[in-house]
Amino acid sequence: MDLDVLLLSRLQFAFTIGFHILFPTLTIGLGLFLVVLEAQWLFRRDELAYRLLRFWSGIFALAFGVGVVSGLVLSYQLGTNWSRFSTFTGNLLGPIISYEVLTAFFLEAGFLGILLFGWHRVGPRVHFFATCMVALGTIISAFWILSGNSWMQTPAGFAIEGGRVVATDWWAAVFNPSFPYRFAHMVMACLLSTSLVVGGIAAWYLLKGVHEEFARRAFSLALWMALLAAPAQVVIGDLHGLNTLHHQPVKVAAMEALWETEAPAPFVVFAIPDQEGERNHAELSIPYLGSLILTHSLDGAVKGLKEVPPQDRPPVAIVFFAFRLMVGLGMLFVLVAVLGLVLRRGGALYRARWFQRLCVAVSPLGFVALLAGWTVTEVGRQPWVVYGLQRTADGVSLLPAASVATTLALFLLAYSVLLTAFLIFFFRMVRRGPDYATDPPHFQDKARTLYGRA
Amino acid sequence: MDLPLIWSAIIALGVFMYVLLDGFDLGVGILFPLVRAKRDRDAMMNSVAPIWDGNETWLILGGASLLGAFPLAYATLLPAFYIPIMVMLFGLIFRGVAFEFRFKSTLRWPWWDASFFLGSLVATVMQGILLGAFITGVPVEAIEAGNWRYTGGALDWLTPFNLMCGAGLACGYALLGATWLVLKTEGHLQRFSYRAAWWLAGLVAVFLVVVSLWTPFAHPAIRERWFSWPNLLYLSPVPLVTGAVVLALFAALHRRRETAPFVLTMALFALSFLGLAISLWPYVVPRALTIWDAASPRDSQIFLLVGVAFLLPIILGYTVYSYRVFRGKVSEGYH
Numbered sequence: 140m141d142l143d144v145l146l147l148s149r150l151q152f153a154f155t156i157g158f159h160i161l162f163p164t165l166t167i168g169l170g171l172f173l174v175v176l177e178a179q180w181l182f183r184r185d186e187l188a189y190r191l192l193r194f195w196s197g198i199f200a201l202a203f204g205v206g207v208v209s210g211l212v213l214s215y216q217l218g219t220n221w222s223r224f225s226t227f228t229g230n231l232l233g234p235i236i237s238y239e240v241l242t243a244f245f246l247e248a249g250f251l252g253i254l255l256f257g258w259h260r261v262g263p264r265v266h267f268f269a270t271c272m273v274a275l276g277t278i279i280s281a282f283w284i285l286s287g288n289s290w291m292q293t294p295a296g297f298a299i300e301g302g303r304v305v306a307t308d309w310w311a312a313v314f315n316p317s318f319p320y321r322f323a324h325m326v327m328a329c330l331l332s333t334s335l336v337v338g339g340i341a342a343w344y345l346l347k348g349v350h351e352e353f354a355r356r357a358f359s360l361a362l363w364m365a366l367l368a369a370p371a372q373v374v375i376g377d378l379h380g381l382n383t384l385h386h387q388p389v390k391v392a393a394m395e396a397l398w399e400t401e402a403p404a405p406f407v408v409f410a411i412p413d414q415e416g417e418r419n420h421a422e423l424s425i426p427y428l429g430s431l432i433l434t435h436s437l438d439g440a441v442k443g444l445k446e447v448p449p450q451d452r453p454p455v456a457i458v459f460f461a462f463r464l465m466v467g468l469g470m471l472f473v474l475v476a477v478l479g480l481v482l483r484r485g486g487a488l489y490r491a492r493w494f495q496r497l498c499v500a501v502s503p504l505g506f507v508a509l510l511a512g513w514t515v516t517e518v519g520r521q522p523w524v525v526y527g528l529q530r531t532a533d534g535v536s537l538l539p540a541a542s543v544a545t546t547l548a549l550f551l552l553a554y555s556v557l558l559t560a561f562l563i564f565f566f567r568m569v570r571r572g573p574d575y576a577t578d579p580p581h582f583q584d585k586a587r588t589l590y591g592r593a
Numbered sequence: 594m595d596l597p598l599i600w601s602a603i604i605a606l607g608v609f610m611y612v613l614l615d616g617f618d619l620g621v622g623i624l625f626p627l628v629r630a631k632r633d634r635d636a637m638m639n640s641v642a643p644i645w646d647g648n649e650t651w652l653i654l655g656g657a658s659l660l661g662a663f664p665l666a667y668a669t670l671l672p673a674f675y676i677p678i679m680v681m682l683f684g685l686i687f688r689g690v691a692f693e694f695r696f697k698s699t700l701r702w703p704w705w706d707a708s709f710f711l712g713s714l715v716a717t718v719m720q721g722i723l724l725g726a727f728i729t730g731v732p733v734e735a736i737e738a739g740n741w742r743y744t745g746g747a748l749d750w751l752t753p754f755n756l757m758c759g760a761g762l763a764c765g766y767a768l769l770g771a772t773w774l775v776l777k778t779e780g781h782l783q784r785f786s787y788r789a790a791w792w793l794a795g796l797v798a799v800f801l802v803v804v805s806l807w808t809p810f811a812h813p814a815i816r817e818r819w820f821s822w823p824n825l826l827y828l829s830p831v832p833l834v835t836g837a838v839v840l841a842l843f844a845a846l847h848r849r850r851e852t853a854p855f856v857l858t859m860a861l862f863a864l865s866f867l868g869l870a871i872s873l874w875p876y877v878v879p880r881a882l883t884i885w886d887a888a889s890p891r892d893s894q895i896f897l898l899v900g901v902a903f904l905l906p907i908i909l910g911y912t913v914y915s916y917r918v919f920r921g922k923v924s925e926g927y928h
Contacts, residue, residue, distance in 0.1 A: 201693050207646055208689035212682050214656050218671030219678055225671075229664025230889040234897040237654070237661040241900055244650045245908045249915050252643030260918050303664075305890050536672040542747050546679045553683060557690060564697045 145535045147543040148220040151550060153517075155212055158554050160513065161506055162206030167281055167326065168333020169199045170274030173254075175360070177270045181263055186579060187356055194353075194573040195337070198565065200255050203247075205561055209554070220543065224524055224534030231297055231306045232287050235313065239283035247276030258580050278326065285325055289318035291525050292516070293386045304528075316386055320379035321516075327372045328512065331472060332505025334364035338479075339502020340569055342495035350572045355489055358498075362479035362488070369476040373469060377432075383516075384433055387526060388442040389451065390519035393458040395429060395441070396422075402440035404429035409463075412455040417445060453521040461514040468508035475501055596895065597888040600662040601877065603901060607658060609866050611651035613769070613859055618645045620770020622688055622713025623763060624789060625706060633782045634706060635696075640777040640923040642692055647912055649685070661897050665741060665887035666877040673731045673743035674723055677750050681719035688712030714763060721762030725755030728808060728815075728872065730879035741882070754811060761800035765862065768793040772854040777923050790854055791846050798839050801865065805832065808872065814880065815872045828871060835864045 173196055179188035214236065217225050225233075253261055253269035261269070296311030297304050306312050338361030344354035384391045396412045396419055397404060406428035410419035430439040444452050475497060482488045524531040618641040628634055641648075660667040671678060691709035698705050729752070733741045771790035775783055809816035819828055838860050845853035875883045888894065 201697075203646075204690050204693040207649070208686040211649065211653060211685060211689075214653050215671065215678055215682060218656070218660065218667045219675050220672075222668035222672045225660060226664055226668040229660050229667060230893045233657065233659075233661030233664055233667070233889065234893050234900075237657040237897055238900055240650065240654045240657045241904045241908065244653055245647065245904075245912070248647035248650045249908070249911045251646055252915055253918055256643045257918055300890075306892060306896070309896055536675075537742060538672055538675055539747050542675050546675075549679075549683060553686060557686070560690070560694055564694060567697065 143540040144538055144543055145532050147540060147547055148535050148538070149531065151543060151547045152216060152220060154547070154554070155209065155216065155550055157510055157513070158558070159206065159209040159213060160509065162202045162209065163277065163280070164329045164332050164506065164509055165202040165336065166199060166206055167277040167329035169195055169202070170277045171330065172333065172337065172360070172364075173199060173270050174274045177267050181267045187352060189579045190353055190573045190575065191357055196254060197568055201561065201564055201568070203251065205557055220536050220538070221534050222536040224529065226303065227529050227534065228291075228304050228525060231304045231312055232290065235283055235287045235290070239280055243276045243280035243283065246279065247273050250276070263580065281326055281329070282322060285322045286313050286315070286318050289321045290315045292321075292520055293317040294525060294528060299528075317382055320375065320382045323375045324372070324379050324512075327368050327375055328505070328509050330364060331368040331372055332509055334361045334368060335472065335502050335505040337361040338365060339499050342498035343569070344572070345489060346492060346495050346499070353573050358488065362476065365472065365476040366480055369469070369472040373473060376469065380433065381435070384441070387520060389444065389447055390453065390458070390516070391433065392442055392444045392446075393453045393455045393519050394462040394515060395433070396455055396459045397429065397441055397443045398445050399443040400440060400446060401443065402430065403427045403438040404433065404441035406432060410459070412459050414452075414455055417449075451522065453519050458515055458519045461511045461518070465508050465511040465515060468504055468511070471501065472505070472508070596891060596898070597662070597884040599898065600658070600888070600894055601884045604655060604658050604662065605870060607651055607654045609863070611648070611655055612866070613862060614648035614651060615645070616766045616862065617641070617769040617773040618648055619688070619713045619717050620766035620768065621773065622709050622770070623717060623767045624770050624774070625710040625713070627789065628782070628785060636778055636782060636923050637774060638692065638695065638709070640774065643919045644915060645689075645692060647915065649689070658897070662889055662894055663877050663884065663887040664889050666882060669733055669741045669743065669878050669882065670727075670731065673733075673745065674726060674750065676747055677719045677722050677726070681716050681723070684712045684714070684716030684719060686712070688716065717763045717766050718759035721759035722750055722755045724762065725752070725758030726750045727879060728758075728812070728869070729754065730881065733878065733881045754807060757800075757803065757807070761797070761804060764793055764796040764800055768797050769855070769858050769862070772858045776851055776855050779922050787846055787849065791843070794839065794842050794846065797861070801835065801839075805868070818872060831864060831868050831871070835861065835868075838864065
């Protein structure tokens, strides 16, 4: 029965966190877009930036609402479904999560009302400040939660007393070895995914021939963001990989489906990993390339999965394919971003229909790459929930399987409804386009901007 | 310095802030079906739309700081209350998304109005049930190193006492919601709110009497605390002041005061909260773990306390600012 509960709780957590992460991804990325746009509106009195700002803050609000309620679930699930993990790590992870609430959630929530509904109730500078605080809140939130997650991957700054983790060095615990890489990788993924969404919608307007001026501006801004983020993500991802090779070599071996320790190691382009048989089927590999990518030298040694006993290995096939999906999509995004730069010449960007179609097609794929990346890192550290310290099986709450099965079914149902509704409203807002009818708030008329017109 | 004591005060404050703040916006949701006109429902929703999210953050703070300061209590209580917590979360999900979805929906039947009402009601009733189950206490046994295991059944929370607490809290939140609407609205919606508040104040008074008698009757330890000498003398002001506040609330509603009913209802919650704290002290898992048993190490508590001492005043500062920005009667609406 315990095994069933373990599987059910894992499925429930994977599903609820996988669903949740889509929305913060959009709000972290859009937060930065909103800050840039509002700065253009505030300092240059650029009315087009204001239209873009209002349009995207509507989408931001929609995503934020779903993000908040699905995030609330997670903060309680650690206790309801993973109580033995919470007992083991609570002394260290509890304060980290509390800091997230204190420094990020309150900040976002406190200023979101002003961002969304305060246009005519506060002055333009105060409003800009509120937008900055909301954007800052989303990033601070990512900071703490990725610190906590990274600690579970590369624990540091702790001792174990009485069977429980006790922090000995908070700085080392928060800035644990994999944290800087994971944080940078995630924030960049948010920026990239969001710029693909913004660019995709702009491209769709251009294809339809509607909201021309608005779409050009958004398309250009999004492609600049993508050009910044996509190549940077490749570099950060590579550094993150080196870091993982150092701290979690078994995960890297699973990512690359390498069973034997080899120097030089090949790069497995395609294979069907066989967990039981400890080998690959239908393998296609390129010699030396594995060492070159992973160790940045032609003959560097890469540890194989057989270095650890079978019960300490993650499910190889999932990690292997998820990793290939993520990297493949990452390369595609670099291609799109570079094409965007090339096509800027003479404004071909706004005429090349094939490129606009391509941008529409890739617009949701940032989220696919993101989920694939999380699958790599979370499945790749199995069977550990706290790497090398606590097995996932030892962290689960001892609940009746029927309770967890019921809530899992309800989550599947409820989140399907939420996602459907979200997408309907999202596409409806996109179809309707920006609002040109209402006047932007005035700058000079102080009395009016401060107290007038609700 | 007794850190677990400071931390229990901080968590109690967090939970109390949550009850007050999310209490009135959940209450607005509970009152939803009693108001038919779409215009009025828009005004009700708009009166809380800019602030509900901040209100709910106090619930996350409660959960997170319980994990940070009393990890054993977090890990013991949450699995014990698995079903009511999950049902509460589902309720909060469906009411939370209604804020955005409702104004965008074009469906003929008001699905998201129903979602807002049912979500608010279900979440509130579950919170009341959790309160009742918490007062009753949970059976636990020690298992491996430092772990406690809940030994009761998955449906143990389904008792008459707990259900009564659920109903009582629903009336209490609805009263907070009604007095909030008195403050924030005008015209016939305000007249409705006065009427609703009048009836709800009556119901809340009845529930307060029933809970105050039932709890000591059912739990000898709580009876001992309140009715032994000289505690009876020291603690008698709590019920007496509560009674006075109820009378003042009726008077304020009768005189059509706008701010006083909301303030007096908050005072009523504060007194009930105080009574509860007196009944349960010093347990964090009633009659199993005291705050000292369940506390995290001194170092964890200090690390977090530094942040709280510095950040909580700032948070309260901008929360107050945000409420001030949206002060006054709710007008045409923000959406």
